[in-house]
Amino acid sequence: MSRKLELIVLAIVLIFAIQFLYMSSTTDAEYGGADGEAEGVINEITGGTYEPIAEPLWEPPSGEIESLLFGLQAAIGAGVIGYFLGYYRAKKNYENELGYGSKNQPEGETPSS
Amino acid sequence: MHVMEGFLPAPWWQIWFAISIPVIAFGIYKMNKLVNEKREILPLLAVAGAFVFVLSSLKLPSVVGSCSHPTGTGVAAIIFGPAISAVLGTIVLLYQALFLAHGGLTTLGANVFSMGIVGPVVAYLVYKAGMKARLNFFVVVFLATAFGDWATYVVTSVELALAFPEGGVLTLTTFLASFAKFGTIFAVTQIPLAIMEGAVSALLFKYVINLKSDILVELKVVEESVVRKLRGITA
Numbered sequence: 001m002s003r004k005l006e007l008i009v010l011a012i013v014l015i016f017a018i019q020f021l022y023m024s025s026t027t028d029a030e031y032g033g034a035d036g037e038a039e040g041v042i043n044e045i046t047g048g049t050y051e052p053i054a055e056p057l058w059e060p061p062s063g064e065i066e067s068l069l070f071g072l073q074a075a076i077g078a079g080v081i082g083y084f085l086g087y088y089r090a091k092k093n094y095e096n097e098l099g100y101g102s103k104n105q106p107e108g109e110t111p112s113s
Numbered sequence: 114m115h116v117m118e119g120f121l122p123a124p125w126w127q128i129w130f131a132i133s134i135p136v137i138a139f140g141i142y143k144m145n146k147l148v149n150e151k152r153e154i155l156p157l158l159a160v161a162g163a164f165v166f167v168l169s170s171l172k173l174p175s176v177v178g179s180c181s182h183p184t185g186t187g188v189a190a191i192i193f194g195p196a197i198s199a200v201l202g203t204i205v206l207l208y209q210a211l212f213l214a215h216g217g218l219t220t221l222g223a224n225v226f227s228m229g230i231v232g233p234v235v236a237y238l239v240y241k242a243g244m245k246a247r248l249n250f251f252v253v254v255f256l257a258t259a260f261g262d263w264a265t266y267v268v269t270s271v272e273l274a275l276a277f278p279e280g281g282v283l284t285l286t287t288f289l290a291s292f293a294k295f296g297t298i299f300a301v302t303q304i305p306l307a308i309m310e311g312a313v314s315a316l317l318f319k320y321v322i323n324l325k326s327d328i329l330v331e332l333k334v335v336e337e338s339v340v341r342k343l344r345g346i347t348a
Contacts (some may be wrong), residue, residue, distance in 0.1 A: 005251060005319050009312045016309060020174050028179025035117055035215075037256075037298045039272060041249050042120065045277050045291060052119025056214035063255055070170045077166030082318075084156040084163075088324040 115209065115224045116272060118217025124235040130222030136230050137203055140196035147193070157321070157328055162187035162201040164317060169205050169228075170311060175302040183310035185264050187258030188317055191231030191240045192334055202229025227268035236261025250322075250339055251315040259311030266303040270295035 023029065042050055060066035094100040121129070147156055168185030175316030176182060189198040206224050209215040216224050236257040273295045312319035321329065324341045 036143035054119035056118045059214035072192040079161040080163035
């Protein structure tokens with residue numbers, strides 16, 4: 001299987017990572033959230049008079065807890081993706097290469113239902 | 114990207130809810146219909162939803178020195194269309210609003226509109242146009258998901274600029290002045306992240322094409338001839 005696309009994506013990620021390493025070591029950018037910066041602009045535009053009409057029901061008590069929950073979100077997603085891609089892979093293997101199941105003609109030529 | 118809890122005054126938060134709710138309702142109807150007709154798409158639906166989950170949890174540093182995250186809704190939009198993407202986006206936005214104080218319940222309508230509706234619509238349209246122009250499939254996926262991601266943030270800037278025009282009175286000039294400010298934060302931060310999202314989405318599509326292209330053909334996402342060509346290259 002050709003790995004051309006993987007290499008291109010890897011190159012994009014690397015360029016991005018190197019750029020980040022360079023920028024974060026040469027400037028003192030804070031890398032805060034863009035949402036927080038928007039709050040600053042809202043304060044600037046309204047002259048600090050805007051009061052939020054609602055507060056979050058619950059806030060993560062610390063940055064650690066917040067990253068735990070973000071990590072959990074990513075882990076759930078990654079697990080689901082891995083499970084189903086693995087499921088498809090094994091299914092395809094059984095159907096096409098080992099000849100199990102009813103659909104052992106080449107994939108894509110299954111009659112449309 | 115999310116507009117934070119409480120940061121949209123009336124009547125804006127109600128307006129965005131009013132626009133978003135019908136789309137979500139239509140999306141739920143469409144999703145139920147699709148799942149009932151074609152049970153075998155369920156795993157793919159889960160993968161598309163999980164992809165939104167993963168990408169929107171990754172806060173990435175951007176060139177300009179602030180952090181934001183990709184949306185991941187472009188993949189769902191290409192496979193299932195914008196309405197179903199709105200439902201998947203809503204699930205993720207609810208999780209983040211309830212457990213992470215990221216986004217919020219009053220601003221949910223606005224956030225669904227930007228991330229769940231406009232982003233996917235743009236991704237879907239770019240995808241259809243690109244495939245019609247017979248560009249390389251992965252290039253089209255890249256462009257569609259990158260533009261979808263970027264559009265999400267442009268819309269977020271529009272939503273904030275409408276609610277907070279410069280000087281407090283909404284006219285075209287004050288709107289544009291505010292839009293420039295919010296756009297500088299969101300849209301500019303997002304350009305490199307949109308490129309990343311496009312690249313990763315193209316990669317996910319490569320695996321789906323390899324493993325389960327018959328569903329994509331059945332859902333009329335790609336034509337049989339395109340699959341054959343791609344398999345010829347990647348096999």
